[in-house]
Amino acid sequence: MNFVSIIMGSKSDYEVIKNCIDTMESFGVRYEVIISSAHRSPKRTKDYIIEAEKKGAKVFIAAAGMAAHLAGAVAANTTKPVIGVPMKGGAMDGMDAMLSTVQMPSGMPVATVALGKAGAINASYLAMQILSLTDKELAIKLKEDRIVKEKNIQNDSKEIEVLL
Ligand code: RP5
Numbered sequence: 537m538n539f540v541s542i543i544m545g546s547k548s549d550y551e552v553i554k555n556c557i558d559t560m561e562s563f564g565v566r567y568e569v570i571i572s573s574a575h576r577s578p579k580r581t582k583d584y585i586i587e588a589e590k591k592g593a594k595v596f597i598a599a600a601g602m603a604a605h606l607a608g609a610v611a612a613n614t615t616k617p618v619i620g621v622p623m624k625g626g627a628m629d630g631m632d633a634m635l636s637t638v639q640m641p642s643g644m645p646v647a648t649v650a651l652g653k654a655g656a657i658n659a660s661y662l663a664m665q666i667l668s669l670t671d672k673e674l675a676i677k678l679k680e681d682r683i684v685k686e687k688n689i690q691n692d693s694k695e696i697e698v699l700l
Contacts, residue, residue: 539566541593545600559660574609604633620646
């Protein structure tokens with residue numbers, strides 16, 4: 537059973553990560569979601585990744601703020617694709633998390649998305665695009681979503697556009 541695994545470092549990340557969960561639910565994609573920290577619960581994090589892979593996790597999404605080692609810690613324990621979501625907050629408002637998440641040493645990739653809500657949503661899209669490589673139905677849904685997005689832009693423009 538293929539699914540996406542979502543791990544966040546703290547309950548305080550949930551409000552933003554809910555956007556990621558909601559996006560996957562809107563596409564009917566299976567997921568697991570847990571709170572586990574690279575710092576506060578390193579063993580739980582490692583044990584979970586091993587179990588999730590056995591159950592069928594095909595992509596991992598890891599969201600953390602501040603020193604943000606979570607995505608790297610996940611990458612250290614799996615060869616499945618890992619998507620890192622840096623969280624805003626703390627003294628540097630997310631710049632620290634963004635650099636911690638994106639600056640992985642060679643051979644241990646973390647596909648890092650934007651800070652905040654856009655990043656949480658893009659993490660789910662990227663995970664679904666990876667799943668869609670072997671899931672034709674999902675690939676079609678993602679193409680249809682692009683058509684809807686394009687139509688929405690046209691409709692939004694019609695409401696306010698001024699053309700000479
Ligand atoms: C990180 O530290 C978490 O991912 C969170 O973004 C940040 C702050 O955590 P809390 O102190 O709010 O639990 O590990």
